[in-house]
Amino acid sequence: MHIEEILARKARPDVVTIGPDETVRTLLGVLASHGIGACVVSPDGSRLAGIVSERDVVRRLHTDESLLDLEVGEIMTPAVVTCGPEATVDELMTIMTERRIRHVPVLRDGVLAGIVSIGDLVKHRIDELAFERDQLEAYVHQT
Ligand code: AMP
Numbered sequence: 427m428h429i430e431e432i433l434a435r436k437a438r439p440d441v442v443t444i445g446p447d448e449t450v451r452t453l454l455g456v457l458a459s460h461g462i463g464a465c466v467v468s469p470d471g472s473r474l475a476g477i478v479s480e481r482d483v484v485r486r487l488h489t490d491e492s493l494l495d496l497e498v499g500e501i502m503t504p505a506v507v508t509c510g511p512e513a514t515v516d517e518l519m520t521i522m523t524e525r526r527i528r529h530v531p532v533l534r535d536g537v538l539a540g541i542v543s544i545g546d547l548v549k550h551r552i553d554e555l556a557f558e559r560d561q562l563e564a565y566v567h568q569t
Contacts, residue, residue, distance in 0.1 A: 467498055
């Protein structure tokens with residue numbers, strides 16, 4: 427299956443972004459209010475400047491007293507791993523596992539078109555397994 431189809435099935439297909447000049451305090455509010463673990467960092471809502479996840483915050487908590495007042499641009503990861511809508515679920519699972527990341531923004535013709543999290547991929551896998559189980563059960567009961 428292609429990532430395009432995963433995006434189409436998402437209940438909330440929009441990408442939550444935050445400006446690089448916003449504070450970490452604001453970031454935590456955005457993550458909490460949207461119930462998400464990462465934000466794409468963008469100065470205008472479409473250009474990609476980086477990505478910032480709850481891990482970027484947690485990993486600095488024990489050393490940085492002023493963490494909440496830092497700017498998002500200071501803690502984000504600027505080199506973002508992205509994919510296109512034609513990437514497959516298997517390809518993305520491999521990328522997430524090897525790079526140890528749980529969020530991959532999707533670019534269509536270089537423009538931000540969505541974001542896929544490891545949770546989206548796990549949900550897809552569970553749906554697929556449930557479908558196969560139902561098919562097998564139906565087959566067994568027919569014979
Ligand atoms: P995550 O597992 O997505 O919570 O992120 C773990 C670490 O990888 C954090 O430092 C993130 O900033 C970084 N990260 C998350 N997603 C990406 C991505 N698509 N490209 C590059 N770095 C990422």
